[in-house]
Amino acid sequence: MPDLREYLGSETLEQLTGLFSEAVGSPVRIISADEAPLAGAASATRLAGQMRIVVAGRHVGSIALDGSAGPPTPEGLRLLGLMRDMLTRLCEQAHQLRERVEELAAMYRLTEVFTGRRSLEEVHRLAAETMVKVTGADACSIRVFNDDRTELLCVAACGLSRQYMDKGSILLADSQIDQQVVATGQCVYIADERTDERVLYQAEARREGIVSALCAPMAYKGRVEGVVRVYTRRRHEFDWFETSLIRGVASQAAAAIVNARLYAEALSAERIRRHLRLAGEVQRRMIPARPPHIEGVDVAAVYVPCFELGGDFYDFIELPADNWGLCVADVVGKGVRASLLMASARSSLRAHAFHMFALSDVLSAVNVDMWCQSDESDFLTMFYGVLDVRDRRLTYCNAGHEPPLLVRGGQVRALGSSGGVIGMDPHMQYGHEVLELRSGDALLMYTDGLPEAINFDDEAFGRERVRSAALSAVRRGETAEGIGKHVLWEMRRFAGLQRRFDDLTLVVVRFQ
Numbered sequence: 001m002p003d004l005r006e007y008l009g010s011e012t013l014e015q016l017t018g019l020f021s022e023a024v025g026s027p028v029r030i031i032s033a034d035e036a037p038l039a040g041a042a043s044a045t046r047l048a049g050q051m052r053i054v055v056a057g058r059h060v061g062s063i064a065l066d067g068s069a070g071p072p073t074p075e076g077l078r079l080l081g082l083m084r085d086m087l088t089r090l091c092e093q094a095h096q097l098r099e100r101v102e103e104l105a106a107m108y109r110l111t112e113v114f115t116g117r118r119s120l121e122e123v124h125r126l127a128a129e130t131m132v133k134v135t136g137a138d139a140c141s142i143r144v145f146n147d148d149r150t151e152l153l154c155v156a157a158c159g160l161s162r163q164y165m166d167k168g169s170i171l172l173a174d175s176q177i178d179q180q181v182v183a184t185g186q187c188v189y190i191a192d193e194r195t196d197e198r199v200l201y202q203a204e205a206r207r208e209g210i211v212s213a214l215c216a217p218m219a220y221k222g223r224v225e226g227v228v229r230v231y232t233r234r235r236h237e238f239d240w241f242e243t244s245l246i247r248g249v250a251s252q253a254a255a256a257i258v259n260a261r262l263y264a265e266a267l268s269a270e271r272i273r274r275h276l277r278l279a280g281e282v283q284r285r286m287i288p289a290r291p292p293h294i295e296g297v298d299v300a301a302v303y304v305p306c307f308e309l310g311g312d313f314y315d316f317i318e319l320p321a322d323n324w325g326l327c328v329a330d331v332v333g334k335g336v337r338a339s340l341l342m343a344s345a346r347s348s349l350r351a352h353a354f355h356m357f358a359l360s361d362v363l364s365a366v367n368v369d370m371w372c373q374s375d376e377s378d379f380l381t382m383f384y385g386v387l388d389v390r391d392r393r394l395t396y397c398n399a400g401h402e403p404p405l406l407v408r409g410g411q412v413r414a415l416g417s418s419g420g421v422i423g424m425d426p427h428m429q430y431g432h433e434v435l436e437l438r439s440g441d442a443l444l445m446y447t448d449g450l451p452e453a454i455n456f457d458d459e460a461f462g463r464e465r466v467r468s469a470a471l472s473a474v475r476r477g478e479t480a481e482g483i484g485k486h487v488l489w490e491m492r493r494f495a496g497l498q499r500r501f502d503d504l505t506l507v508v509v510r511f512q
Helices: 004-008 010-024 073-115 119-136 176-184 202-208 240-286 335-353 359-373 463-474 480-495
Strands: 030-032 037-039 047-055 058-066 139-145 151-158 188-190 214-218 223-231 297-304 310-319 323-331 381-386 393-399 404-406 409-412 433-436 443-444 502-512
Touching: 004 010, 004 037, 004 058, 004 073, 004 139, 010 030, 010 073, 030 047, 030 073, 030 176, 030 393, 037 214, 037 335, 047 073, 047 463, 073 240, 073 381, 119 139, 119 151, 119 240, 151 214, 151 223, 176 188, 176 214, 176 223, 223 240, 240 310, 310 335, 310 502, 323 335, 323 443, 335 359, 335 381, 359 381, 404 463, 409 463, 443 463, 463 480, 480 502
Parallel strands: none
Antiparallel strands: 030 037, 030 058, 047 058, 139 151, 139 223, 188 214, 214 223, 297 502, 310 323, 323 381, 381 393, 393 433, 404 409, 404 443, 443 502
């Protein structure tokens, strides 16, 4: 139990007893609560007019006169009472100062606890335990809002039974107290939870043995994230310092909870990004790592996904009798959904290309597969051609895809569509075209990410610029790779550092 020396120190007590003795004209003695001498009149054998000194409801010592010379005078007792009052005030001030220092130290420790990287559940638990420890309350509960901010869900408690906490969530619309806390951002005091009509669970409060409570907003950057309730098992009026401390701890807890939530979301986002990167690597392995070596034909390809996962793809399929299947396709949308459709379309094309001779049958089969496997809003465009290397003939089918460009003799020709997009209509019919190839011809197959690239003026690169760039490169005698690089350079020079919003695929075939 603390005594007067802990509040004022032995030296100060000796100085005060000396001053008091001079004022009273009789030796003054200060003793502890168990009547051990602390200061003054050490030789006194008899005490007179002993007066107790009480600080924060605790007896910490007494002050008395030396009664060996006779009973004290009324004036002496009056002065002794004034001295007792002075000592009491000094001790109370020291006590309050110590409490404030302890509270500041607790807040500092609280900051250290809350700033670490912890799980959301651990932060909830620490917040409740710390609230009880710092405030000296008997119990505490922490409730935070659900996603639509209509309910307060209990996420942690300290000093409360499981039966009491199993009351369930609290609808904000049903709780006057919580509505007031959230609306005003101020603490709400409950003198007696057992009888206050605003309290929803009075019977449960009686069974739990809780009486007074203080409800404080858990506010972070002006937004109330939840409500903390601090309980006592006796009637207690929270003073200004206690209320300020509870509000401070509640705000610290709110900041910690928000930070833990953001950290958890960041971890989740990083896991998703990691999975997307892995999925992107798997998807890119579906795309040819390098163009095939075809006698008399120079082939180059570029694939630039907008995100980790894309919906564009191209493929080179080696077929019997010195034939090669050439494909460029674009699945609607981006991201995971588009990448799954892309993988499905590629598998379907490869499965049917090996077993069907007519291109129209191949695309019709792929169309039915995609219609069966996807939603109404899912579709893709595809250009598929079979190159007969011996006869230098390209038989192709364009299913709603961006028209490839044939550059020949200083002219550019677009290879138009011979059927609708894939995956929308299972009864779609596809025709085919035949193109006789010549030495020096160049064929550019690409997705709409190339002509639809925009600059900072929101102007699209456009098909005409694609044609012009391709023609310029062919006239200079560039290889297939050189043609592709020149077209991409012109596009990037036009768009600058503007963000891309679509995947880009470009396949160039130059006939020697």
